[in-house]
Amino acid sequence: MxxxxxxxxxxxxxxxxxxxxxxxxxxxxxxxxxxxxxxxxxxxxxxxxxxxxxxxxxxxxxxxxxxQLLPLKLYPVAMNAALLLVFAGSLFKGPPVVERIARLREPELDARGQHYTRRVTQVWCLFFIGNGSLALVTALWADERTWALYNGLIAYVLMATLMGGEWLVRRRWRAAAP
Incomplete structure (x- = not known):
């Protein structure tokens, strides 16, 4: 709880x-x-x-x-940076984060699945770079309302869109499996 x-x-x-x-x-x-x-x-x-x-x-x-308000507005930037470090770090000292999550459901992940989860981890890294950059822009140059709208709603919609899109891609990827 x-x-x-x-x-x-x-x-x-x-x-x-x-x-x-x-x-x-x-x-x-x-x-x-x-x-x-x-x-x-x-x-x-x-x-x-x-x-x-x-x-x-x-x-x-x-x-x-x-x-001053700025340090509080930088929190979403810090969270994106931290998640980027975790996800990117797992690409070098693995297994990648998405592979770890996938293995909870499918412990015997084959080489094709490992490649796919590595690629998805890379996509998440790009997401955290873009989202963190936009969070920084809103923290430095936007008013509080715009900052709250982006970081409290739009960023989550983008994250959910990426999750949903990945789910759809994964379904097609699995259907195309030999």
Whole structure:
């Protein structure tokens, strides 16, 4: 249950920041996010989750110290960078992330499947580069409403579109299997 709550808070982060700004200055909002980030850090079970929680803590601390909004707006950039590091790192020190996920369902993945999952991991790396770049653009040059719209809705729609598209491609790929 706490894991689900943590994911819900992470997913709604841009909306929480946007709505919170209507009632509080960045410093007060950052103190609340510091508490949430600390809870996430203490319950993290993987190196990647620890790194993401630590990035959130650092950005919230910078906001609390400076009372500037920019560090809070950089959180989606940091999350995309962290996921890019995890996915790209798995291409060099494998197996690739998508292969690990595929093996949960199909432990005896053949060479064709390994090649496919490697390619999908590369596609996700490109997604994180593009999405992180757009998150950075919105953090630096867009107003808070545009930032929240992109990072709190559009980015998730793009992610769901990529997941759905990959699912469709995988179905055709499997049907074409010898």
């Amino acid at each position: 706490s894991k689900l709550l943590g994911l819900a808070v992470m997913a709604s982060y841009p909306l929480l920041v946007y709505l919170g700004l209507a009632h509080a200055e960045p410093r007060a909002l950052a103190l609340l996010l510091l508490a949430l980030g600390l809870a996430r850090y203490l319950t993290a079970r993987s190196q990647a989750a620890l790194g993401m929680a630590l990035a959130g803590l650092v950005l919230a601390a910078l906001t609390a110290w400076s009372n």
